[in-house]
Amino acid sequence: MQASNDIRARLLDTAEALFDRHGFTATGMDRLTSAAGISSRTLYKHVGSKNALMGAVLQARDRRFRRRVDVASVDALFAALETWFSQEGARGCLFLRTWRETGGDVPEIAEAMSRHKGFMQEKIGELVAAEIGRRDDDLVDEILVLFEGMVHAYTYRGEAVAIAARRAVRTLVSAAKAPEPTTG
Structure with a gap:
């Protein structure tokens, strides 16, 4: 059983x-089997199909990403994303790239993308509520747009975009914490 788990992990x-x-699309099954050092029969035995393999890859990436963003503040979320880039590379969101490449028509990919993006919206919502003491769906959407923008812009702008995104998110959170002006 361990050998089977090792093959699947590899x-x-x-x-x-x-x-x-x-x-x-550009990654064919021959390229996959050659790079993994396994036969096509072994590949299909462990994953069933290329679509199922991509779904499993996205699930594993999502689990790893969720551990990375297990943080207690919005600023820490953006810092965690920077760390992710330094360790994993910055080529944009694999979920969105794959979903777009397949036209959103592959159920395994569409479901993985939907789960991942839903998690991110929920995570940001939890962090916002903890930081400002209330739900604020507009602020969650604004921060989500900054987060997604950072994911993609980091690919060509690097650290500069991370600095700008963190500055913008601090401004948004501070403004949301500020007391409402009273009229008198």
Whole structure:
């Protein structure tokens, strides 16, 4: 059983690296089996299909990302994203890139993307409520847009975009914490 788990883990790691670097469509099964050092029969035994493999890759990436963003503040969320880029690379969101590349028509990919993006909205909502003491769906949407923008703009602007995004998010959170002006 351990050998089977090792093969699956190696396959997922290899597939993620190839899909992330070359895209879903450009990464053929021959390339995957060669890079993972397994036969096509073994690949299909462990994942069933290329779509199922991509779904499994996205699930594993989502679990890893959720651990990375297990933080207590909005600023820490953006710092965690910077750390993710330094360790994982910055090529934009694999979920969105794969979803767009497949036209949103592959259920395994669409479901993984939907779960991941839903989690991010919930996570930001929890952090906002903890920081400002109340729900604020507009602020959550604004921060989510900054977060998504940072994911993509970091690919070509690097650290400068992280600095700008963190400055903007601090401004938004501070403004939301400020007491409402009283009229008299």
